[in-house]
Amino acid sequence: MKININRCLIALLPVMLAGCAVPGSHLSTSDKNLVPVSADNQSDNISDVVNLYPISAQTVSSYQTKERLTPQSNPDLDLKIANYQYKVGIGDILNITIWDHPELTIPAGSYRSASEAGNWVHADGTIFYPYIGVVQVAGKTVGEIRVDLAERLAKYIESPQVDVNVAAFRSKKTYVTGEVSKPGQQAITNIPLTLLDAINRSGGLSENADWRNVTLTRNGVEEHVSLYGLMQKGDLTQNKLLQPGDIIHVPRNDGQKVFVMGEVNEPKLLRIDRAGMTLTEALSSSGGINELSADATGVFVIRISDNKSERMADVYQLNVKDASALVVGTEFDLQPYDIVYVTAAPISRWNRVLRQFLPTITGFNDLSEGVLRIRNWP
Numbered sequence: 224m225k226i227n228i229n230r231c232l233i234a235l236l237p238v239m240l241a242g243c244a245v246p247g248s249h250l251s252t253s254d255k256n257l258v259p260v261s262a263d264n265q266s267d268n269i270s271d272v273v274n275l276y277p278i279s280a281q282t283v284s285s286y287q288t289k290e291r292l293t294p295q296s297n298p299d300l301d302l303k304i305a306n307y308q309y310k311v312g313i314g315d316i317l318n319i320t321i322w323d324h325p326e327l328t329i330p331a332g333s334y335r336s337a338s339e340a341g342n343w344v345h346a347d348g349t350i351f352y353p354y355i356g357v358v359q360v361a362g363k364t365v366g367e368i369r370v371d372l373a374e375r376l377a378k379y380i381e382s383p384q385v386d387v388n389v390a391a392f393r394s395k396k397t398y399v400t401g402e403v404s405k406p407g408q409q410a411i412t413n414i415p416l417t418l419l420d421a422i423n424r425s426g427g428l429s430e431n432a433d434w435r436n437v438t439l440t441r442n443g444v445e446e447h448v449s450l451y452g453l454m455q456k457g458d459l460t461q462n463k464l465l466q467p468g469d470i471i472h473v474p475r476n477d478g479q480k481v482f483v484m485g486e487v488n489e490p491k492l493l494r495i496d497r498a499g500m501t502l503t504e505a506l507s508s509s510g511g512i513n514e515l516s517a518d519a520t521g522v523f524v525i526r527i528s529d530n531k532s533e534r535m536a537d538v539y540q541l542n543v544k545d546a547s548a549l550v551v552g553t554e555f556d557l558q559p560y561d562i563v564y565v566t567a568a569p570i571s572r573w574n575r576v577l578r579q580f581l582p583t584i585t586g587f588n589d590l591s592e593g594v595l596r597i598r599n600w601p
Contacts, residue, residue: 272535277542278502278524283554286539292449294457300417303464308364309413312394312467313348316341317360319372322384341390354379365389365413389413397465399425401473402432411467418463419453421471433476434497439463440470451497481557483509485565486517495559502541503552505563512543512565519544521566526558 276286311317318341342350348361355375360368369387376383395411404426409416418439428434434450450473452458465471479495488510493500502524506512512519524539541552557563 273538274528274534274536275538275540278539278551278555280551283551287556292452292456292458292461295460297459297462300459300462300464304415304417307415307464308366309389309392309411310362310364311344311360311368311389313344313346313361314393315344315389316391316393317344317350317365317368318342318388318390319352320386321376321380322386324380324383344394395467397421397467397469397471399471399473401471402429402475403427403473404429409465411465416465418448418461418465418471421465422450422473428473431475431477432497433474433479435499436474438470438472438474440472441466441468451499455498479559481505481559481561481563483563485563486513486567486571487511487565488513495557500557501553502555502557502563503549505557506549506552506565509563516567516571518566518568518571522552523562523564523566524555524557525562525564527560 276282278286342352344350344360349357349359352358352372355372358368358371358375363371365387369385372387373383373385376385389412392410392412396408397411397416398408399421400406403422406425409421409424422428428450434454437448437450439446439448448463449458449461453461476494476497481493481495481500483493483505484490487506491509493505493508502522506522512522520542522541522543524541526537526539528534528536539555541548541555543549543552
């Protein structure tokens, strides 16, 4: 009799559920406009657009997408610094001295600095000097200006001894923006200014700086520079000689994050620090895999593909059933927006299914026993 009642209740379950208010949200797709799949990609199976790669001691090195930085010199930069000469520009202030002719030299005095008493380079690139008049100086080195002044003054002064230097550098600037202590402009002077010098003059990097993805923009062309390689690994090829108008931008590390999900003790979002993050570090920061429910053979890294026209994602699998395989994980560098996912063991998935059924079965039993008590009630 009890078995027949249970069968009747199971048969009536859809009818009862249809008339009941089901808790929680639900999105129905039956009344929505279904956009047809294009002819070029008719498969709706995600497995067709995902590649799987095993992570092992033999293959882990081939998965490194970033170049391994090593200490090395930069002879090209050294040559540019050795041949560097500053050229005077509009807005600079020149200090010109004619020896033994104080009447031609404007004294600075006790209340005026050299920049205040010097010769301002006008918007047309010229200065005015006594006797010789207008002199074109923009685009010339101080040595070239010295020779020009001496030749023109020789008509009025016998063997003039001329000295020229820049009292104030105001014409040429570079800009440092982003995550540095003091962002702003940096003047280019007669001392060569390198990228590392500009960062140091700006007070160094802030706590949230992403020093792996610094950009140097020159004439509208953007170049990526790794301050990590320069400052941490000694790769001097990352250093550049700056030119007027260069823009150095140090981004925030907000985008430097990975997601650890699945059968770990503490699923969380992790931020990649300046030294980077490996797969083993991510697992450790999340409390490690759950030894009771995780499938140790299924530690996956899901990475968005660079070429989405061919595939949606690349999946890398690490088998840590033998715990020594975690050493291999220390050689696998994570990238921003990687998803580290640890799958559940088959028995764990089956137990979850049972936990979903048990309340329903218990409810049926309680309901059937109640019906029997009513029928047997005198």
